[in-house]
Amino acid sequence: MSTLLDQLTSCVSPERLRDLTLELVRIPSPTGDSVDVTAFYTETVRGLGLPVEMLTDYPESPSTIARWENTPDGPTITLDGHVDTIHADHVPPYVEGERIYGRGAGDMKSGIAAMIEATRVLIENDVRLRGNLILATHSLHEAPVGHMEGLKALIARGDVFVDAAIVAECGFDTLPIRGKGQCLFEIEITREGEVLHENVARPRGVSNPLEQAARLAHRMLQRHEELSVHADPLIGPETYFLGQIHGGDFYNRVPTRAFMNGTYRYLPDKDWPDVYREVDAQIAAIDWPADITVTRKLFGNGLGYQVSPEAGIVQALRNAYHTIVGRELPLEGNLSVSDVNVIAREAGIPVVAHGTGSTTSHADLEWVDLPNIVRTTKVFIATILNYLGVEEGS
Numbered sequence: 328m329s330t331l332l333d334q335l336t337s338c339v340s341p342e343r344l345r346d347l348t349l350e351l352v353r354i355p356s357p358t359g360d361s362v363d364v365t366a367f368y369t370e371t372v373r374g375l376g377l378p379v380e381m382l383t384d385y386p387e388s389p390s391t392i393a394r395w396e397n398t399p400d401g402p403t404i405t406l407d408g409h410v411d412t413i414h415a416d417h418v419p420p421y422v423e424g425e426r427i428y429g430r431g432a433g434d435m436k437s438g439i440a441a442m443i444e445a446t447r448v449l450i451e452n453d454v455r456l457r458g459n460l461i462l463a464t465h466s467l468h469e470a471p472v473g474h475m476e477g478l479k480a481l482i483a484r485g486d487v488f489v490d491a492a493i494v495a496e497c498g499f500d501t502l503p504i505r506g507k508g509q510c511l512f513e514i515e516i517t518r519e520g521e522v523l524h525e526n527v528a529r530p531r532g533v534s535n536p537l538e539q540a541a542r543l544a545h546r547m548l549q550r551h552e553e554l555s556v557h558a559d560p561l562i563g564p565e566t567y568f569l570g571q572i573h574g575g576d577f578y579n580r581v582p583t584r585a586f587m588n589g590t591y592r593y594l595p596d597k598d599w600p601d602v603y604r605e606v607d608a609q610i611a612a613i614d615w616p617a618d619i620t621v622t623r624k625l626f627g628n629g630l631g632y633q634v635s636p637e638a639g640i641v642q643a644l645r646n647a648y649h650t651i652v653g654r655e656l657p658l659e660g661n662l663s664v665s666d667v668n669v670i671a672r673e674a675g676i677p678v679v680a681h682g683t684g685s686t687t688s689h690a691d692l693e694w695v696d697l698p699n700i701v702r703t704t705k706v707f708i709a710t711i712l713n714y715l716g717v718e719e720g721s
């Protein structure tokens with residue numbers, strides 16, 4: 328196995344990875360507009376000899392499934408990635424030394440390039456896996472335009488995420504096995520009537536929505552403190568965070584509306600009804616005046632998740648990382664929601680994230696270092712060999 332692995336990793340081409348990443352980055356794909364980049368990706372994967380199925384449930388944001396079936400009744404590993412980027416201006420893509428700059432370079436077109444290159448190396452070396460490889464891509468990942476619809480539709484098919492998955496994004500030097508869920512809340516506090524002078528409103532008992540928003544904000548911060556005593560060893564306690572509070576337009580005018588939003592991040596034991604109950608309980612804890620109406624919207628990007636450290640894919644990846652990098656891959660927790668949350672909870676399979684380690688996702692200037700893409704590609708190859716096994720004589 329180790330000779331085979333040496334042979335395969337020596338075939339990983341930094342030039343190809345650089346060019347592929349750059350070509351993917353050169354095709355803009357802000358969320359909701361990923362037809363062109365998907366066409367390029369599809370053509371590249373078909374060039375490896377794999378059939379690619381294109382799903383157009385969301386016509387401007389197609390998903391793809393490429394299957395390499397070696398042993399139909401063997402296990403399957405799914406490599407997953409999103410091809411959309413956030414909507415944010417960026418200077419045109421360029422390369423400087425070993426660094427590739429461009430929107431999507433880190434998040435996560437270099438991860439897509441690593442998925443393709445790992446597959447190319449395995450196919451071109453005639454490796455006969457004792458199982459199957461699926462490459463899955465989708466879009467509608469980046470909020471607020473996307474709500475993971477592409478991924479959720481792939482999961483709902485039931486034949487894409489079947490045994491184990493690797494999401495080719497995020498860091499590479501730690502392995503998250505437990506992650507918090509996230510609920511984005513938006514709360515609108517309104518009253519009937521006109522904007523009034525404070526000295527007219529108060530004597531008449533007219534409520535100030537902004538002051539009522541402050542009461543709810545205070546309640547949520549109190550709840551944050553209450554929750555802080557129960558900390559999970561990997562991901563800490565559940566939290567409330569306030570992102571925006573708006574209301575009013577003048578120092579002594581009583582407005583008719585206030586708005587607040589923020590997040591409630593919670594532990595993996597929660598399901599959606601628990602999440603709704605928790606946030607609603609904070610709203611219900613306020614003794615709202617009769618002239619105030621409160622409406623809330625809750626958006627879930629993903630429930631919390633937990634993957635067993637004993638899961639085959641976790642062990643395959645950790646062993647692969649050790650072989651390629653020469654260090655242990657420590658287990659950790661993840662505070663942010665990613666595709667991993669959705670796959671773990673909705674497909675119900677063990678899933679790991681292993682990316683190219685860009686620290687500039689969503690930054691004004693986004694970049695990724697080529698040696699990290701090369702290393703991650705090698706780790707993918709070793710993980711696939713570890714997890715699926717190889718026929719004798721490969």
Ligand SMILES: [Zn+2]
Pocket residue numbers: 409434435468496
């Ligand atoms: Zn991403």
